[in-house]
Amino acid sequence: MQKSELWIGLVEVRPLDRKAYGAAGAFTNIVTWACDAEGFRKKAEIIAATIGMCITDVDEAEPLAERTKKFALNEEIDDMVLRAESNPNAIVYGTFHRYRFDEA
Numbered sequence: 001m002q003k004s005e006l007w008i009g010l011v012e013v014r015p016l017d018r019k020a021y022g023a024a025g026a027f028t029n030i031v032t033w034a035c036d037a038e039g040f041r042k043k044a045e046i047i048a049a050t051i052g053m054c055i056t057d058v059d060e061a062e063p064l065a066e067r068t069k070k071f072a073l074n075e076e077i078d079d080m081v082l083r084a085e086s087n088p089n090a091i092v093y094g095t096f097h098r099y100r101f102d103e104a
Contacts, residue, residue, distance in 0.1 A: 002035035011060030013053040026096040047091040
């Protein structure tokens with residue numbers, strides 16, 4: 001059994017009720033505890049469902065330790081990590097970068 005660790009990824013979400021949300025979708029970073037990419041996606045799906053969204057894509061999902069070897073974390077992600085570190089059930093999402101229209 002793999003050990004759970006903090007993971008981070010860029011997640012694309014679409015609203016279940018597009019009119020109520022006022023946009024076609026959004027991108028957000030998610031930080032959560034997982035053992036692998038599949039576990040990360042499952043956690044992202046849980047949080048998306050609780051806010052009336054569905055996952056359409058997960059990009060760059062990887063252990064946080066790997067990400068920090070390549071890039072410095074910005075203030076928002078640092079805060080997300082701090083909130084998730086002490087809670088093994090945490091699923092923390094960042095700012096939603098909304099887009100209004102689907103690509104043609």
